[in-house]
Amino acid sequence: MARNAYAGAPPPKPIRRVMDRDLTKEEFARYHDLIYKIAGIHYPSEKLELLSNRIRRRLRATNEASFDSYLRRIAQGSESKERQEFLNSITTNETYFFRCQRHWDHFRAWLEEKKKDPDTRRNGLRLWSAAASNGAEACTMLIVLHQVFGDGFGGVSVDIVGTDLSTAILDEARAARFRPYALAQTPPQVVDKYFTKADKDEYVFDRRLLQHVRFQQHNLMDKLTVPQPFDAVFVRNVMIYFDQESRERVLQHAFDLMRPGGLLIVGESESLLSVKHGFEYVKPSIFVKPIAGAVAKKPTPAR
Numbered sequence: 533m534a535r536n537a538y539a540g541a542p543p544p545k546p547i548r549r550v551m552d553r554d555l556t557k558e559e560f561a562r563y564h565d566l567i568y569k570i571a572g573i574h575y576p577s578e579k580l581e582l583l584s585n586r587i588r589r590r591l592r593a594t595n596e597a598s599f600d601s602y603l604r605r606i607a608q609g610s611e612s613k614e615r616q617e618f619l620n621s622i623t624t625n626e627t628y629f630f631r632c633q634r635h636w637d638h639f640r641a642w643l644e645e646k647k648k649d650p651d652t653r654r655n656g657l658r659l660w661s662a663a664a665s666n667g668a669e670a671c672t673m674l675i676v677l678h679q680v681f682g683d684g685f686g687g688v689s690v691d692i693v694g695t696d697l698s699t700a701i702l703d704e705a706r707a708a709r710f711r712p713y714a715l716a717q718t719p720p721q722v723v724d725k726y727f728t729k730a731d732k733d734e735y736v737f738d739r740r741l742l743q744h745v746r747f748q749q750h751n752l753m754d755k756l757t758v759p760q761p762f763d764a765v766f767v768r769n770v771m772i773y774f775d776q777e778s779r780e781r782v783l784q785h786a787f788d789l790m791r792p793g794g795l796l797i798v799g800e801s802e803s804l805l806s807v808k809h810g811f812e813y814v815k816p817s818i819f820v821k822p823i824a825g826a827v828a829k830k831p832t833p834a835r
């Protein structure tokens with residue numbers, strides 16, 4: 533009699549059907565609303581395929597059977613690990629060093645002024661990289677600070693807070709290991725000075741400078757609690773994902789957390805036209821928080 537090839541072997545695992553289609557329009561709308569409610573992010577309908585791919589990856593990772601059952605799971609558990617994994621998977625973390633050179637030129641000139649101000653020594657400098665991604669922006673701040681103030685920042689206390697919604701990208705930020713792509717806009721002599729070449733085509737950012745940054749998870753839809761106000765806030769290339777109401781909310785939070793006279797830099801393509809905010813326009817995508825009672829030197833265009 534022929535022997536059963538499976539005799540004694542564990543029974544084969546049931547094969548789970550993997551979701552192999554995109555979200556329907558109705559499913560997309562339900563996900564859209566949840567993402568908007570949690571993170572203020574507006575996924576346009578052209579991104580249906582992208583969002584479907586991103587969610588399918590979570591379905592595979594969690595063995596969840598359908599888009600609907602996964603949605604129910606993440607909608608319920610506001611503190612759950614899977615809710616966070618979901619948020620990690622739907623964010624876009626594109627960033628690189630010295631992104632938008634014009635902003636860095638302005639930041640450098642602003643620091644030169646701060647260097648001359650005796651208050652800077654007394655109070656130190658506190659900066660916020662809001663939507664920090666993998667930390668390239670916060671580390672660029674540190675490079676420019678070091679170039680202007682020198683070793684030990686010339687005795688000025690420097691604290692940078694880098695925040696992001698995604699815990700996965702913040703783990704990368706803390707590791708401070710960068711691919712050549714992130715350094716494509718960085719002059720080679722700056723790379724030599726502030727990075728060590730590691731294996732696998734990675735560059736490790738200067739550890740002594742990195743001590744001045746604290747990375748923490750934060751949703752820009754919520755208030756951030758800080759011990760002292762910020763002197764400068766960079767909130768770049770994240771408001772493109774927000775609608776007007778969410779943008780106003782983020783700008784109001786930033787405003788409340790800044791010193792009068794503080795510098796605000798937003799993304800180059802993020803027009804604040806028709807967005808209500810209390811900042812004074814300096815030049816495209818660069819603003820200051822007005823000093824109470826100060827007279828604006830030039831008219832402030834509504835952007």
Ligand SMILES: C[S@@+](CC[C@H](N)C(=O)[O-])C[C@H]1O[C@@H](n2cnc3c(N)ncnc32)[C@H](O)[C@@H]1O
Binds near residue numbers: 701770
């Ligand atoms: C395109 S990156 C911009 C990084 C950097 N600011 C720059 O300009 O290069 C956008 C970042 O915003 C983060 N993000 C999206 N929604 C957010 C929210 N509601 N709160 C905090 N961060 C958010 C994403 O996780 C992502 O890392």
